[in-house]
Amino acid sequence: MKILVKASLFFSLLLSLVAQEKVAPTLADVKYGPHKRDLMNLWLVETDKPLGVLVHIHGGGWVGGDKANEQHPNVFQNHYHTISISYPLVSSGDIQPAMANSTARAIQFIRYKAKEWKIDPDRILLTGGSAGAASSMWLAAHDDMADPNSEDPIARQSTRVAGALAGGGQTTLDPFLIERRIGPETLKHGMLYKPFGGENIEELKKNWESKYKAFSNKYTALSHISKDDPPMFLTYKDAEVPARDPGHGIHHGMFGLMLKEKADKVGAKVYVQCKGHTPEIKQADFVNSILIKK
Template identity: 50%
Template sequence: MKRITSLACVSLLAVSVNLIAAEALYQNDFENLEVGTAPAKVDGADLSTGISCVRVSDTRNGQILVMTDSAEYPKNVWPMLTHDSTMLSKISASKWIYSADIKQDAESPVDFVIEFRSAGPKTRFTAIIANAKGQLLTRGKTIAKLCTIPPGTWWTFAVTYDERNPETYQIQITDAAGAVLGETTMENPPGMGRITWLGYVGYTKADGSFYIDNIELLPLAASSDPQEKAKETPKPAQVEPTFRDAKYGAHVKELMNVWQVESEQPLGVLLNIHGGGWMGGRKAETMHKNHLNPGYHYASISYPLVNEGAVQPAMLNAALRAVQFLRYKAEEWNIDPQRIVVSGGSAGGCSSLLVALHDDVAAPKSDDLDARYSSRVAGAMVAGAQTTMNPFVIKERIGEKTFGNPMPYKPFGAQTIQGLMDNWDDYKEMVLKCSPLSHLSADDPPLHLFYNVNREFPTTKSSNGIHSPIFGEIMLEACKKVGVECYLQYWEKDRP
């Protein structure tokens, strides 16, 4: 039997993020631009052909720059955002962090580079090459793949550069929840020094677009004195957890990072479960300060993975256990136990829905103190989540090319989708146990589902199918029948 949790989750489902501009040497979210305009200059940035301001619904501020490349552009004409001396002169520290939110267009992605230069035509480095396939590459002595992010997905790029030690620089890529997707240290070409040019360039002369938002430049202390650093230096963009690697279960991977907000009153907590098909991925180790909200705590977990020998229901049980652990720690960590909301993308979103819809697993008389607490939550907010793992439903409603992704079969111990379907009686119970739709009932909390890939049937590729908005439609249909509050968001033009 389920126990309904208080609906005091509205402030967490409608997540808001506050910018702290006072800490930045430079910051631009393009809110001061007129929508539809193509200005030549934006507060420290020169703009070239194919750049304009647009309003969108999937960023925290609403206005962004769209940079559009074209096969029709003549020679030496590129979409280019170049920071000039107006912005770069504001660097008062020799060591700094530069960051921006970036997204490839979902339908028409295009190759582009993020490039830094110092004085002289050859003293430059390309921090990131982003290609139309969503691959992020670094270019040092060789070109190396850093990570892959599907077009249509926002990610944050951050480079740390020290002009006193210009031989190397650091790159970090994080997702919208602050989870690290890739990071590396790169070597600079000889002769690098003070940066005098920084730009984004769409360079392939192909039809396509990419987007930029929330550019920020933060200084880091040059002083080696910790007390002087504390006095003179703003907090870095990335924030360390208050509690790192707290063990919430017996498995070696059942670890939790928690970012605690100071408050006289207990606050809710947003629990993030990372994606990766239940096969890979990792929890957030740092959080960008703009992703932390003063109205609630934030937690991120790691859990057993298929690539490390685990099978379901290990991932499901870990997610349920994490909620119980947060309630066990409620008094110590100043948590309001009635305001726990789960979130995640892809497989993390599926796990979040499983937690939100699953029967309460509390065992009040258990010798395990954590297990005595409720696993119910106040809501779930997910992106690209699978709402059913039933392969027959997926094949019928979305298309069999979805099975190019192994998530529908490997976490259940099958080696192929055909093997799972041919031996359905052997796998059925566990597959349905790990399908959110199987657990839906009238007493469940509100759900918010977001999808950022095109709706198509049948799906033409596995990366689209496994994150298809049709999964959301399936859940919305079921929620309407039983009266559960459900919000589904994807591109309006794709709706049937």
């Protein structure tokens, strides 16, 4: 009996490890721009027709983090491609707009390679958590940054996407608005000033109007969202105020609710899922509606 029990436990463990096995990229460290961190990994589905693509932008406060090097198999694996990108960071000696420029360039590069990689350029869905979510929402809300007169064929491509699936993302980095709507604990987080070259939060607030306001707002979704923007599905744990600590504050549900408030006013579609707030559509249905062609 003991041997049978041990064997049963062994095979259960083996099955769980197999279930957790990750998949290596089809293409790894593909260079998409001039920066040393302008790299992407791709998991491409073998297909005869163009498929949608889920583009993952990693988090880390624009200070750290890296692209995914392995992927968990999932139910959508045979229905759309997956790409994960890395980009410049504070830890690599950069500040904005380096992060924003690279993420926009990544979308242009994907569209430039769409035919070769059998990607449907009308079905690009951005996703990410924290800073990756902030970048996803910013890109989804921003007007097209294509330069039709550029000598660079990649720069001539559109930066527009079909939607964003964002988790715990920041829709504004305005310290005064954040303190008023979310609470002072959030201001202790370095994401508010480090990506903009600020010394600390006190210096940022002191020079907000003269130096940082336009700079910071330029890279947040709340400043750009308009009626013609694609839908966004935002997820957060809760929107309880005031924020308990910097980590709670910087990923606070009020960021999503503020974006939804403005979206409702201008006629854009933003869904927010967090404690006390249930969106009109399920997350899986949102993803399917964008990535999977009926």
